[in-house]
Amino acid sequence: MNTTDSKLSIKEKVGYSLGDTASHFVWDMVGFWILIFYTDTFGISAAAAGTIMLIARFWDMISDPIMGIIADRTNTRWGKFRPYILWMALPYSVLAVLTFTTPDLGPTGKVIYAGVTYILLMSVFTAINLPYSSLGAVITSDSYERAGLNSYRFIFAFVGQFIVSGTALSLALYFGGGDNAKGYQYTLILFSIISFILFMITFKTTKERVQPPKEQKENLKEDFRNLFKNKPWMILFFVGIISFIMFAMQNLSIAYYFKYYIGKEENVQLFNVIGTVALIVAIPFSKPLAKKFGKRNVFLASSLLSGFFFICLYLPAANNLTMIYAFNILAKMAYAPAVPLLWTMLADTADYSEWKTGRRSTGLVFSAATFAQKAGWGIGGALAGWLLAIFKFTPNIEQTATAITGIKLMISVIPGILYMSCAILLYFYTIDHETCVVIKTDLDQRRLAEATT
DSSP states (O other), X not given: OOOTTOOOOHHHHHHHHHHHHHHHHHHHIIIIIHHHHIIIIIOOOHHHHHHHXXXXXXXXXXXXXXXXXXXXXXXXXXXXXXXXXXXHHHHHHHHHHHHTOOOSOOHHHHHHHHHHHHHHHHHHHHHHHHHHHHHHHHSOOOHHHHHHHHHHHHHHHHHHHHHHHHHHHHHHHHHHTTOHHHHHHHHHHHHHHHHHHHHHHHHHHOOOOOOOOTTOOOOHHHHHHHHHTOHHHHHHHHHHHHHHHXXXXXXXXXXXXXXXXXXXXXXXXXXXXXXXXXXXXXXXXXHHHHHXXXXXXXXXXXXXXXXXXXXXXXXXXXXXXXXXXXXXXXXXXXXXXHHHHHHHHHHHHHHHXXXXXXXXXXXXXXXXXHHHHHHHHHHHHHHHHHHHHHTTOOTTSOOOHHHHHHHHHHHTHHHHHHHHHXXXXXXXXXXXXXXXXXXXXXXXXXXXXXXXX
């Protein structure tokens, strides 16, 4: 009996999804607060912070595919991908605390410390998140069951984002009592403990079911050749990079937008919370919309509509918070259905590659996702830091009109245009519903034949 496409239980869906909640307790601290922490609390320049993020991406070009290769070749009683959740949860938590710790060092020492801890944290993020993402592709072979699983995953992911983006500043203020450095550190200790516990739940409640073909031999050269011949994968790789550049730039700039343009720094948490609620509300529409219109078409429309509403964020005056919140809600609701689809479509490209070549390299395929995620955040973070420097931003003073204009562009027009450009790439994505059905039928027949020989 073939169980690779069996209907997943609520327990397993929730257990798997809590892993992304765990990841977001750390990832969103980096995604929302690391740049303003570096400039306004840690005490390094925006340009130096941006450069650190970019340098880390060069290392990711090596570490991400290596991790994918290692995971694909891992064989334990727990499977290929689950053991890394067990092994890497504690290092991930410890490095998160160290990254948001402010040692008493000189200007050069601080830059070195920030660079080392940031790069180490991103390396361990790869070591836990790439196997975690790959796990979602081997829990079931059914494409729409995966879409449902990823809908659960990102609802729980955005619950983590909701908590982090909505409470981090308040917790830092509470724990620090006026000492921002202490406040950030204690907040990360709390979030890291929660992250570790949730990863352990994910490890205990999930199971790997989809395995590579039995006769598959190790051939790294062929795996890479197949990867770069996989046109749908290449398209999603670049869509992922552009998407994460857009969100990195916007998320890292929002704190500056509220502190220096709106003049109400505390309101950034409400902005983030409202946007996250909009995402959580709209994500469940992903699977039914994909079934009705196709995954590619929903993703394409999402990028156009969401990008348009992001651009509109440039328009409101500083005192028009209602319009600012409204455009944010519309943008996030339009964006939400695409979030789980990116990861579902990546799993489809792993099936597509196996169907075409007879070889399966799930970890290597998903290394593209983690690389795109970190490359996008790194490039977006670097651009944010460099643009702040170009627009003559100086921390903790009243900003010039040029700096304010730059900050507004960084949360609206620039990310909006970037995200809309994804529609051009998605137009050429070719794995539709009919193709998925054919792929699944053929692969199921191959696996059944293997099981009976």
